[in-house]
Amino acid sequence: MPTSSTQSAKLPSKNKALLNWVDEVALLTKPDRVVWCDGSEKEKDRFTKEAVDAGVLIQLNQKKRPGCYLHRSNPNDVARVEHLTFICTPTQQEAGPTNKWMAPDEAKQKLVQLCDGAMRGRTMYVVPYVMGPLGSPSSKVGIELTDSVYVVLNMRIMTRMGKPALDMLGDSGAFNRGIHCLLDVNPERRYITHFPQENLIWSVGSGYGGNALLGKKCLALRIGSYLAKREGWLAEHMLILGVESPEGQKTYVAAAFPSACGKTNFAMMLPPHRFDGWKVFTVGDDIAWLRPGPDGRLWAINPENGYFGVAPGTSYKSNSSAMKSIEKNTLFTNVALTPDGDIWWEGMDNPAPAGTVDWQGRPWTKDSTEKGAHPNSRFTAPMANNPVLSKHVDDPEGVPISAIIFGGRRATTVPLVLQSVNWVHGVYMGATMGSETTAAATGAVGVVRRDPMAMLPFCGYNMGDYFQHWLAMRAKVKYPPRIFMVNWFRKAKDGKFLWPGYGENMRVLKWIIDRAMVRTGGEETPVGWVPREGDIDLSGLDISSEAFKAATAVDLNEWKQELTSTKEFFDSIGATMPAALKLQRELLLSVIDAVQGK
Ligand code: GTP
Ligand code: SPV
Ligand code: MN
Numbered sequence: 201m202p203t204s205s206t207q208s209a210k211l212p213s214k215n216k217a218l219l220n221w222v223d224e225v226a227l228l229t230k231p232d233r234v235v236w237c238d239g240s241e242k243e244k245d246r247f248t249k250e251a252v253d254a255g256v257l258i259q260l261n262q263k264k265r266p267g268c269y270l271h272r273s274n275p276n277d278v279a280r281v282e283h284l285t286f287i288c289t290p291t292q293q294e295a296g297p298t299n300k301w302m303a304p305d306e307a308k309q310k311l312v313q314l315c316d317g318a319m320r321g322r323t324m325y326v327v328p329y330v331m332g333p334l335g336s337p338s339s340k341v342g343i344e345l346t347d348s349v350y351v352v353l354n355m356r357i358m359t360r361m362g363k364p365a366l367d368m369l370g371d372s373g374a375f376n377r378g379i380h381c382l383l384d385v386n387p388e389r390r391y392i393t394h395f396p397q398e399n400l401i402w403s404v405g406s407g408y409g410g411n412a413l414l415g416k417k418c419l420a421l422r423i424g425s426y427l428a429k430r431e432g433w434l435a436e437h438m439l440i441l442g443v444e445s446p447e448g449q450k451t452y453v454a455a456a457f458p459s460a461c462g463k464t465n466f467a468m469m470l471p472p473h474r475f476d477g478w479k480v481f482t483v484g485d486d487i488a489w490l491r492p493g494p495d496g497r498l499w500a501i502n503p504e505n506g507y508f509g510v511a512p513g514t515s516y517k518s519n520s521s522a523m524k525s526i527e528k529n530t531l532f533t534n535v536a537l538t539p540d541g542d543i544w545w546e547g548m549d550n551p552a553p554a555g556t557v558d559w560q561g562r563p564w565t566k567d568s569t570e571k572g573a574h575p576n577s578r579f580t581a582p583m584a585n586n587p588v589l590s591k592h593v594d595d596p597e598g599v600p601i602s603a604i605i606f607g608g609r610r611a612t613t614v615p616l617v618l619q620s621v622n623w624v625h626g627v628y629m630g631a632t633m634g635s636e637t638t639a640a641a642t643g644a645v646g647v648v649r650r651d652p653m654a655m656l657p658f659c660g661y662n663m664g665d666y667f668q669h670w671l672a673m674r675a676k677v678k679y680p681p682r683i684f685m686v687n688w689f690r691k692a693k694d695g696k697f698l699w700p701g702y703g704e705n706m707r708v709l710k711w712i713i714d715r716a717m718v719r720t721g722g723e724e725t726p727v728g729w730v731p732r733e734g735d736i737d738l739s740g741l742d743i744s745s746e747a748f749k750a751a752t753a754v755d756l757n758e759w760k761q762e763l764t765s766t767k768e769f770f771d772s773i774g775a776t777m778p779a780a781l782k783l784q785r786e787l788l789l790s791v792i793d794a795v796q797g798k
Contacts, residue, residue: 212236213328213366217373218343222326225345225379228312231319236326237352239362244353251349257531261541267529270537271350273408274385275560278534279576280410280417280459280641282657285392287422289661296662297772307393311379311402314389318381318404322347327355328365331415331424331503336596338433338489338501340424341369342376344414351380351412354531357506357580359415376400376423378414382407394418396426396660409508409533409578420487420503422660428489429661429669432676437654438488439467440500442590442599443713446477451713454488454500454681455605456630456654459640460576462607462688462701464509468521468588471706474740478706481590482521482583483599485509490601496678501598504583510640511535511577513547518702525585532579534559536572545573575639603716607686608635608651613758614687616699616751617708619715619722619729623674626683628784629728631667632766633685650769664776671780682716685728690751698751704741711736725754726791756792763789 213219213236226234237243248269251257257269287295288304295301302310325346332339343365344355355361369375378401383389390405401418403411410417424435438454445451457463467485471478484502493499509522511532516523526532536544539555552572558564559574583589592599606629608614614634620626630653637647641657650656652663659666674680686708688701711731714720722729730752738748766785770777 212238212363215366215369215371215373218369218375221343221377222345226324229315229319229324229347229381230317231322231324231347233323234326235323237328237356237362239356239364243362244356247349247353251353254349256350257353258537259541260532260543264540264542265528265530268526268532268543270532270535270543272559272561273534276387277385277406277408278574279408279639280657281387281390281392281406282641282643284387284390285657286394287660288393288395289397294661296664296776297774298656298659298663302393304395307391307395307402311391311393311404314383314391314404315379315381318383319347323349325349325352327352327361328369329355329359329361329415330365330368331359331420332489332501333594333596334360334364334368336501336598338491338596338598339368339503340376340419340427341365341374342378342415342419344378344380346380346412348380348382348407348412350407354413354508354580355415357529357531357582358413358508359505376419378419379403380412380414381405392418394422394660396423399423413508416487416504416508417658420489421655421658424489424503424660425655425658425666426660429665433489433491434670434673436488436490437486437658438604439463439485440483440488440502440599440601441467441469442481442483442592443709444479444481451602451716452483452500452599453603453605453709453712454490454601455607456633457607458609458633458635458638458651458654459657460510460638461609461635461654464507464522465519465702466705468519468586469705469709470520470703472703472740474737475706475710479588480706481588482586483590483593491598492673492676493597493600495600497600498677498681499598500601502593506583507579507581507586509579509581511545511579512571512573512575514545514579515547515549517549518547521586521588524587525581525583526579528585530579530581530585532577534574534577535579536564537561545577546571601681603684603712604681605684605686605712606630606633606653607688608633609638609689610634610648610687611636611689611691613755613762614685614690615730615754616687616690617711617731618685618727618754619712620683620685621728623680623683624671624780624784625728627667627670628781629683629685630670631781632769632785636689650766662776664773664778667781668776668778671778684712684715692747692750698747700741700743707736707738707741726756726795727754727759727788730754756796760789760792763792
């Protein structure tokens with residue numbers, strides 16, 4: 201059987217720990233071939249051809265979309281699976297009440313059994329990758345062993361993959377180990393498991409996004425959050441953007457919104473005409489690693505190298521930078537296919553041409569009862585394609601963060617924007633974030649659930665300890681970012697969104713930045729600061745004064761209900777729930793009672 205050591209003359213690495221581990225996994229999975237990925241263009245062309253020949257990728261019209269391909273998932277495998285995602289810490293207490301837990305030995309036993317001989321007749325790709333800018337002290341090296349060429353081609357876009365990763369690793373044994381086997385892509389045999397203490401990820405039975413591209417949610421967030429707690433930093437489900445004023449002043453913010461709640465859109469926002477001269481630059485659209493800097497500020501890097509973005513709703517009108525990012529060298533997953541070999545989805549600028557087939561390859565028209573593109577269909581695009589990419593994305597030290605924004609999808613209660621009064625109150629805002637569920641994970645869509653810091657599916661350890669870590673970070677950052685909450689999704693009685701959103705969010709962002717720099721007004725309410733009429737520039741925007749008032753209103757009775765329902769969530773965390781946050785909740789409630797004269 202050919203394993204890495206039998207081919208050692210050609211091996212690109214002399215790293216003993218790595219070679220031994222690759223051998224060990226090959227002995228178990230028994231692939232016909234072991235292929236080490238170098239990340240070169242030549243290799244990409246070869247893998248792409250293999251994927252097309254195997255029917256894994258469909259070549260798109262190369263005149264219209266050079267370097268672009270379509271992948272159709274197994275219809276049972278189109279989103280993350282939270283009920284099959286496990287944190288395998290020695291005790292259940294360490295994983296906490298919000299995570300599914302399996303004892304490490306039990307999990308390994310199960311996975312060894314499933315993976316025994318699983319790559320027979322297949323290729324095992326060795327994918328070395330770096331999360332974070334090359335050479336950054338914040339960056340981490342991972343090695344993913346996978347039998348999916350689709351995963352390899354996606355990892356090549358989403359991470360710094362190949363030789364640079366092996367160079368950065370050298371002969372160190374400190375790398376994340378990731379094992380990924382497709383098996384028969386059957387939900388009955390699907391497990392996404394994490395072993396934080398061993399820096400190990402083992403994922404089987406799914407080829408989809410966050411389940412299979414192990415650098416993303418598994419390493420950068422679940423394992424990342426565990427390492428961050430241990431090492432004194434934060435690994436967060438946040439976009440990072442930079443704003444440049446007409447005077448050339450640059451400010452950076454990081455924002456956590458749950459899956460499919462607007463991170464990519466916000467990170468690539470195009471300011472409206474009223475803001476001519478203002479520029480927004482993308483540093484990252486999904487994940488941020490934040491570290492206290494020697495200057496007392498909090499600095500952020502984007503560990504990723506590309507965008508795994510939600511396709512439906514993306515158009516030149518709503519997000520032209522995303523559309524430009526997918527004009528070339530992009531992989532599309534589960535979108536519709538037009539007869540001229542281009543892609544289509546709901547919410548694109550033009551209707552689907554006649555002869556379009558849906559994400560499963562079936563004839564589709566606008567009268568079809570099902571969607572043409574799967575609601576969680578995605579594009580995988582290199583960030584280098586983004587016309588508004590920040591020039592600091594490769595800076596090893598990252599960018600300094602002035603404001604942190606938490607946001608959810610809430611039809612009621614949460615105003616357009618709300619500023620916390622201090623760090624603890626800001627952490628409270630993040631910890632109590634609620635959002636209506638979306639198609640990014642399997643399960644019912646549209647139910648409000650608590651999604652603290654947008655990390656409910658991604659925190660790799662006990663949620664109460666995570667909150668405590670957030671509170672403790674205050675002592676490590678002399679000049680902490682100001683913390684805000686936003687809600688682009690509040691609805692009027694008629695069910696329509698009160699706020700136009702997208703580029704118009706620039707108006708809110710400007711208030712946030714001005715507040716963070718202590719340059720503009722606001723109104724104190726019992727639950728935080730909101731803009732007064734006139735504090736947010738609405739010129740040139742077609743919104744009635746009533747709609748704006750309704751969008752920014754704080755209804756104390758709604759908040760009482762909100763604060764009451766939060767108790768249940770806090771109680772569910774149990775003994776690790778920090779007293780400071782429990783007391784913060786009670787304080788807010790008693791302040792409301794006091795101002796209501798009760
Ligand atoms: P993940 O990649 O799953 O983490 O999602 P994301 O947070 O990056 O969300 P994305 O920007 O892709 O947006 C998801 C959905 O929200 C899309 O259908 C958008 O059209 C919609 N959306 C984004 N921004 C806004 C907004 O400001 N207002 C409204 N009403 N909808 C928005
Ligand atoms: C999310 O669901 O938050 C995503 C997509 O960004 S996935 O990579 O599948 O997690
Ligand atoms: Mn995400």
